[in-house]
Amino acid sequence: MMQPFLPFTRPSIDDATIARVVNVLRSGWITSGQEVQEFEQALSQFFGGRHVRVFNSGSATLEVALRIAGVQAGDEVITTPLSWVATSNVILEVGAKPVFIDVDPVTRNFNLELIEKAITPKTRVILPVYLAGLPVNMDRLYSIAKHYNLRVVEDAAQAMGSTWRGHRIGSIGDLVSFSFHANKNLTSIEGGALVLNTKDEVHLAEKYRLQGLTRTGFDTMDVDVLGGKYNLTAVAASVGLGQIAHLENFNRRRHALAQLYFDGFEKKEAVKIGVELPIANFTNTNWHMFQIVLPENRLSLDRAGFMAKLKEFGIGSGVHYPVIHLFTLYRKLGFKNGQFPHAERIGRNTVTLPLFPSMEDQDVSRVCEAVNTICAQFTK
Numbered sequence: 001m002m003q004p005f006l007p008f009t010r011p012s013i014d015d016a017t018i019a020r021v022v023n024v025l026r027s028g029w030i031t032s033g034q035e036v037q038e039f040e041q042a043l044s045q046f047f048g049g050r051h052v053r054v055f056n057s058g059s060a061t062l063e064v065a066l067r068i069a070g071v072q073a074g075d076e077v078i079t080t081p082l083s084w085v086a087t088s089n090v091i092l093e094v095g096a097k098p099v100f101i102d103v104d105p106v107t108r109n110f111n112l113e114l115i116e117k118a119i120t121p122k123t124r125v126i127l128p129v130y131l132a133g134l135p136v137n138m139d140r141l142y143s144i145a146k147h148y149n150l151r152v153v154e155d156a157a158q159a160m161g162s163t164w165r166g167h168r169i170g171s172i173g174d175l176v177s178f179s180f181h182a183n184k185n186l187t188s189i190e191g192g193a194l195v196l197n198t199k200d201e202v203h204l205a206e207k208y209r210l211q212g213l214t215r216t217g218f219d220t221m222d223v224d225v226l227g228g229k230y231n232l233t234a235v236a237a238s239v240g241l242g243q244i245a246h247l248e249n250f251n252r253r254r255h256a257l258a259q260l261y262f263d264g265f266e267k268k269e270a271v272k273i274g275v276e277l278p279i280a281n282f283t284n285t286n287w288h289m290f291q292i293v294l295p296e297n298r299l300s301l302d303r304a305g306f307m308a309k310l311k312e313f314g315i316g317s318g319v320h321y322p323v324i325h326l327f328t329l330y331r332k333l334g335f336k337n338g339q340f341p342h343a344e345r346i347g348r349n350t351v352t353l354p355l356f357p358s359m360e361d362q363d364v365s366r367v368c369e370a371v372n373t374i375c376a377q378f379t380k
């Protein structure tokens with residue numbers, strides 16, 4: 001019998017959150033207001049008391065972070081080509097130049113040992129991405145940043161609840177940007193949060209968030225920088241508030257499911273033919289995604305074919321991500337095939353398997369069985 005379709009991700013929104021949203025909608029004040037400030041306070045508490053401001057997307061958050069870090073036209077920002085394109089688009093958005101470095105094929109994050117060679121007099125910011133929620137070596141990252149006097153803008157979009165040496169990502173570090181898009185470990189439907197260092201940075205964040213306005217009363221209102229329209233709505237904030245209490249449980253469940261994936265693949269067909277599993281990190285990561293990388297030249301179907309087969313088994317999957325530098329816009333800027341071979345190979349062959357808190361244990365067995373069966377059937 002055909003089992004119900006298993007998507008690769010699905011948000012968990014409880015009845016209390018739905019009731020909270022209804023209350024906001026009935027209150028007559030549905031955009032930025034009380035709920036937004038409460039969400040910021042709850043997040044600040046989550047990040048060990050650091051300053052936090054929320055935005056209407058993780059992309060807006062990252063862009064504002066770059067502006068606060070002082071990135072200007074002509075500056076360079078060192079980052080990874082293996083990420084959601086937003087990571088790099090915001091660098092272009094502020095007039096700067098993305099300088100990509102290749103990834104470490106084991107962690108799939110950018111290789112910290114390549115940073116120093118990429119630094120020039122124009123480098124202003126290092127922008128790490130914690131793919132699937134796995135942080136980089138923060139000690140090494142910050143020692144490089146300190147040595148070269150660079151700011152760090154962390155794209156921690158996927159790393160809500162991840163840790164480094166027992167400290168939550170966001171509770172340490174320089175400017176740390178999160179996304180609350182529907183697929184992330186904590187969602188506000190759309191949204192993002194920026195963790196900041198000082199009151200001055202908070203004022204800047206508020207200005208960049210809303211048209212550059214300085215808030216000193218109606219008659220003395222002024223605009224002294226160019227800001228965007230990036231404020232979060234109360235409806236979105238109320239969803240985020242409803243989620244935050246569950247985050248630790250969500251992430252514990254993700255860990256358990258990830259462990260089941262490793263069990264389900266151990267010594268089985270997929271691994272035998274060279275399917276690469278993620279690094280088995282159960283200390284730092286929040287298991288935002290469980291991604292396998294298909295072997296090149298071992299299967300008689302390509303990735304699209306593999307994903308179509310999974311779909312026949314009633315299983316959804318995703319691609320996170322095709323490398324950024326080979327998109328047309330970036331090729332026009334001069335980037336080429338072959339520049340970042342590890343990132344390119346992973347970008348061509350990565351498949352994100354279902355992983356979300358409301359999944360059942362049996363769902364993981366089902367996915368592993370399907371992957372192993374397809375691999376056995378289509379081995380060259």
Ligand SMILES: *Cc1c(COP(=O)(O)O)cnc(C)c1O
Pocket residue numbers: 057058059060083084086087129155157158179180181190191192
């Ligand atoms: C989701 C995501 C973003 C952008 O967040 P949005 O809220 O979708 O704007 C940026 N970087 C990474 C790595 C992401 O996963």
